[in-house]
Amino acid sequence: MSDRAQAPLVLGIAAAHHNGAACLMRGSEILVAIQEERITRRKRQGVEAARPSAAVAYCLDAAGIGIGGVDLVAICTASARSGPIHDVARNPQLQAPLQAGRLHVLPHHRGHALSALYWAQFEDVDVIVADGLGSPWEDLSDAERRVCRAGGPGTSEFLSIYRARDGSLIPHAKQAVATAHWLDPPDAASARFGSLGGMYGAVAGRVFGDSLEAGKLMGLAPYGAPGPARTRFAWLEDGEVRFAAAPVADIVDCPARDPADPRAAAAAADVQAALEDLLLTLARRTRAQTGARRLALAGGIALNAIANERLLRESGYGDVVIVPAAEDSGTAIGAAVSGLLHLGCPPRHLVAPGEALGRAARAWEIDAAIDCFPGLRHYRPEALEQDVATRLAAGQIGGWFQGGAEFGPRALGHRSILADPRSADTKPRLDRDIKRREAFRPYAPAVLRAEAASWFDMGPADDSPFMLRIVPVLAHRRPMIPAVVHVDGTARVQTVTPADGRFHDLIAAFAARTGVPLLLNTSFNAPGEPIVERPDEALMHLIAGGLDFCVIEDLLFERAA
Numbered sequence: 001m002s003d004r005a006q007a008p009l010v011l012g013i014a015a016a017h018h019n020g021a022a023c024l025m026r027g028s029e030i031l032v033a034i035q036e037e038r039i040t041r042r043k044r045q046g047v048e049a050a051r052p053s054a055a056v057a058y059c060l061d062a063a064g065i066g067i068g069g070v071d072l073v074a075i076c077t078a079s080a081r082s083g084p085i086h087d088v089a090r091n092p093q094l095q096a097p098l099q100a101g102r103l104h105v106l107p108h109h110r111g112h113a114l115s116a117l118y119w120a121q122f123e124d125v126d127v128i129v130a131d132g133l134g135s136p137w138e139d140l141s142d143a144e145r146r147v148c149r150a151g152g153p154g155t156s157e158f159l160s161i162y163r164a165r166d167g168s169l170i171p172h173a174k175q176a177v178a179t180a181h182w183l184d185p186p187d188a189a190s191a192r193f194g195s196l197g198g199m200y201g202a203v204a205g206r207v208f209g210d211s212l213e214a215g216k217l218m219g220l221a222p223y224g225a226p227g228p229a230r231t232r233f234a235w236l237e238d239g240e241v242r243f244a245a246a247p248v249a250d251i252v253d254c255p256a257r258d259p260a261d262p263r264a265a266a267a268a269a270d271v272q273a274a275l276e277d278l279l280l281t282l283a284r285r286t287r288a289q290t291g292a293r294r295l296a297l298a299g300g301i302a303l304n305a306i307a308n309e310r311l312l313r314e315s316g317y318g319d320v321v322i323v324p325a326a327e328d329s330g331t332a333i334g335a336a337v338s339g340l341l342h343l344g345c346p347p348r349h350l351v352a353p354g355e356a357l358g359r360a361a362r363a364w365e366i367d368a369a370i371d372c373f374p375g376l377r378h379y380r381p382e383a384l385e386q387d388v389a390t391r392l393a394a395g396q397i398g399g400w401f402q403g404g405a406e407f408g409p410r411a412l413g414h415r416s417i418l419a420d421p422r423s424a425d426t427k428p429r430l431d432r433d434i435k436r437r438e439a440f441r442p443y444a445p446a447v448l449r450a451e452a453a454s455w456f457d458m459g460p461a462d463d464s465p466f467m468l469r470i471v472p473v474l475a476h477r478r479p480m481i482p483a484v485v486h487v488d489g490t491a492r493v494q495t496v497t498p499a500d501g502r503f504h505d506l507i508a509a510f511a512a513r514t515g516v517p518l519l520l521n522t523s524f525n526a527p528g529e530p531i532v533e534r535p536d537e538a539l540m541h542l543i544a545g546g547l548d549f550c551v552i553e554d555l556l557f558e559r560a561a
Helices: 034-042 054-063 092-099 110-121 140-145 198-206 216-223 262-290 307-315 328-342 361-373 384-392 426-436 475-480 502-514 535-545
Strands: 007-015 021-026 029-034 072-077 101-109 123-129 155-165 168-178 234-237 241-242 294-298 318-323 376-380 398-401 415-419 444-448 469-472 490-496 518-523 549-551 555-559
Touching: 007 054, 007 328, 021 034, 021 054, 021 328, 029 034, 029 054, 029 328, 034 054, 072 092, 072 110, 072 328, 092 101, 101 110, 101 328, 101 475, 110 123, 110 155, 110 168, 110 294, 110 318, 110 328, 123 262, 140 168, 155 262, 168 262, 198 216, 198 241, 198 262, 216 307, 234 262, 234 426, 262 294, 262 307, 294 307, 307 318, 307 469, 361 535, 376 535, 384 398, 384 415, 384 502, 384 549, 384 555, 398 535, 415 426, 426 518, 444 502, 490 502, 502 518, 535 555
Parallel strands: 007 072, 072 101, 123 294, 294 318, 398 549, 444 490
Antiparallel strands: 007 021, 021 029, 123 155, 155 168, 234 241, 376 555, 398 415, 415 518, 444 518, 469 490, 549 555
16 A cells, blocks of 8 residues: 555644635645635635534545545634534534544644644744634643733734744744734724734724725725824834724724725725734744744735735745635644644655645536536637637636636636736726726736746745735836736736646747736636636626636637627
8 A cells, every 4th residue: 555545634624713614635735625615605704613514525525535534633723612613513524533533623823833834844934823813722732821921811812923843833922812802893993903913904994894804905005105103003012012002093094984085095004014014023033033044924914915025025034935825714724734743644745735725627517517508608729828818918808717726815827817917908897897896906917937037026036826925016017017016016926837737828828929928817706705616606707797708627618699
């Protein structure tokens, strides 16, 4: 029997209030991973250990096994594991591992940190985990409690720093906040905050009316300029982050739910600058203490690509690794890794993990989707990439559905909408007819990695495979690609290599026609919806979403005459 066949099979579950997920690993290899929302079609859908999970069923189906074929189920909880929502005894889906004693539970930030360690290839690295709120004090290990100076009953972690050495994850520092007051009350002018995620969410709640829309602040911030308020949000004191006692409405002078007001952009710029300053100070301080060369980031804050870029360029670390699924869904990977460690089988000989961890559409699913939409015609082009490149260069906008879905919030060429970056008309059309979103939010370029430095100031690292860096566009290139250049002259870049297969070949074909080695790449979804997972969902967008065409594997679909 091969070593691979003998390796244990571990199912990791991200049991979180939002962005729940599941991941199935055999030894060091991720077989499949998926977010709950992609199956249920409910944006940011959470997972509770006490209830069956669609993501768990998806992973088992993709592997062709039942729950009895899994050696261990590892659950990463984001709230008290003793609470009723995580009572596995109530979940019929997990009865077999429960009765066989094959369950393992770990706290939230440890799950984040282990996912980062997996992506960092288990080499020596410092790990910073930052988010809104993690596990409560009662669920933390003694080692984690010892490094948390302000913790205690009634508090929960929100910032954790670990030292990873020789495959071991050692708590280095941790901060906690009163569980009820990390953001209280959400989405209100009177909201007070006590964590980094809470700080960012409080401003999002003020500006957009929804604290979960914090990611939009990144796009709005460059329209403003940081002012004195940046220092009023939070500061570092005695090695720990301290937060303002005042409500968010007293810190920022902006009207509620009016992102078009210039004061909203100023507020976004202030909180963005405050976050960058804090993370940079923490990283420099940690590096001075540990002497490590590499830094890994996880937690929802690690999706802040502006802050990530400053850490890469200014923290003093020689390498910064960011988990593609940095938000809560990534803890499914961390849970599976923890399960392997629990079984005494640490991951070894890792191959760099890819981002497309879902399963590819099956032939019968594509056939069923075709039957659902008789108003579409389809054909199999002899040269698919050349055909699509020609369409894009002529100004068409199309859906691109290839292989397994990405794991994480970014579309990276498997479930994407693609367009020509050269036209100033592309962005308004996407905003108005297809994505139906605010004009201040930018679109990202996917560029051939070999050409990236000729178009972007890539700084100390020549790659950005997961769209988690925001870099300056070279000044003389900006007029050539207006659809992907933000107001401040930057872009959130994705670098693409030959290993990306057909997506790389498509960009190369577009470059051969236009001289521009990049495409506008945005997620294949409508507003308020998760990214598409099934062929029928993709074709529905072609019917109703304003696309000119849609590619599913080697088939090209368009409306019938």
